[in-house]
Structures are given as structure tokens and as C-alpha cells.
Amino acid sequence: MPASPEFAAAVYAIVARIPPGRVTTYGRIARALGEPRAAREVGWALMNVPAESDLPCHRVVNREGRLTGGWAFGQPEIMRCLLADEGVPFVEAEQVDLERCVWDPGDDERERRQPALFPPA
DNA sequence: GCCTTGACGGCAA
DNA sequence: GTTGCCGCCAAGG
Numbered sequence: 001m002p003a004s005p006e007f008a009a010a011v012y013a014i015v016a017r018i019p020p021g022r023v024t025t026y027g028r029i030a031r032a033l034g035e036p037r038a039a040r041e042v043g044w045a046l047m048n049v050p051a052e053s054d055l056p057c058h059r060v061v062n063r064e065g066r067l068t069g070g071w072a073f074g075q076p077e078i079m080r081c082l083l084a085d086e087g088v089p090f091v092e093a094e095q096v097d098l099e100r101c102v103w104d105p106g107d108d109e110r111e112r113r114q115p116a117l118f119p120p121a
Numbered sequence: 122g123c124c125t126t127g128a129c130g131g132c133a134a
Numbered sequence: 135g136t137t138g139c140c141g142c143c144a145a146g147g
Contacts, residue, residue: 007143027130036130037142043128044144062129069128 007033008045014105015046018059021087022103023096025063032105047072058082065091065098 014029026039035041046057046069058079062068067083070076076094084090089097 025130026128030130035143038144039129039131039142040127041129041143046128057128060128063131064129067128072128 007035007038007041008048011042011045012049012053012055015049015055015057015060017105018056018103020056021101023059023061023065023083023088023098023101024103024105025061025065025098027063028102028104028106029060043069056082059086059088061096061098063098065096065102067094067096070094 010033011029014024014032018024026042027036029042030036030039033042042060046055046060049055049057057069058067058073060069067076067079070079073079080090080094083096088101091097
């Protein structure tokens with residue numbers, strides 16, 4: 001019951017739109033929503049996401065690509081395994097290669113024309 | 122009612 | 135180019 005239900009709904013919608021093998025950052029979502037400074041609220045919205053939800057919140061990382069909310073899944077390695085299983089490259093144990101798997105909600109249509117999810121760097 | 126904390130980001134030094 | 139500090143939104147104590 002957040003004060004900005006529409007904001008949370010938008011976050012959920014974007015997170016649900018994240019393609020497999022791809023990750024996005026809180027800032028990207030916030031910016032896509034028109035509030036680049038509301039990255040914190042995005043994180044808070046995800047925190048409010050019930051575990052029963054099918055939202056791939058594990059694909060949401062901070063701008064560093066670090067699995068900051070790993071403990072929200074009960075254990076960080078859970079999210080790590082999920083991302084790794086999707087083919088998300090990791091540069092660190094708790095950090096994904098954003099340069100290779102970053103996905104921007106605004107580029108959604110652009111990505112749709114690009115079936116190739118993992119272009120060679 | 123005010124201060125602190127938090128799944129963060131951006132700008133300045 | 136890198137590192138550090140401040141800011142923003144919201145909730146909890």
C-alpha cells in the first residue's frame with residue numbers, strides 16, 4: 001500500500017517486460033518512468049513485491065550490476081543462479097556484466113527487432 | 122512530528 | 135578517468 005501505487009505498478013510492468021538473459025538497473029526503470037531520481041523508490045517497490053509474484057526481480061540490479069537485493073530472495077546465490085541459468089554473464093560473484101546484458105525499457109522495441117540477445121562485445 | 126535508514130543515481134571535486 | 139559527496143522518494147523508529 002505505497003503512496004504511489006501507479007509508480008509501483010509501472011515498475012512491476014517494466015520488470016515483467018525484462019527479457020530473459022537480460023538485466024536492467026533501477027535508474028533505467030526510474031528514468032523510463034520519467035523520474036530519474038526515483039531509483040530508490042523503484043527499489044522500494046521491488047521490496048514490496050511479494051515473493052509469490054512472478055516478477056523477475058532478480059533481473060533488476062543496481063547501476064553497478066551488483067545483486068544488492070540478493071538477500072531479498074533468501075540468499076544472494078539464489079539470484080546469482082537464476083541469472084547465470086538465463087545466460088547472464090558475471091564479471092564478479094555478485095556482479096553481472098551490465099555491458100553485455102543490460103536492457104533498457106525504452107529500447108524495448110529496439111530489442112524486439114534484435115533477436116540476438118548476446119551480441120559479441 | 123522529526124530523524125535515520127535503504128534493493129540507488131547523478132554531479133562535483 | 136576515478137573517487138567522493140549530496141540528493142531524492144518513501145518508510146520505519
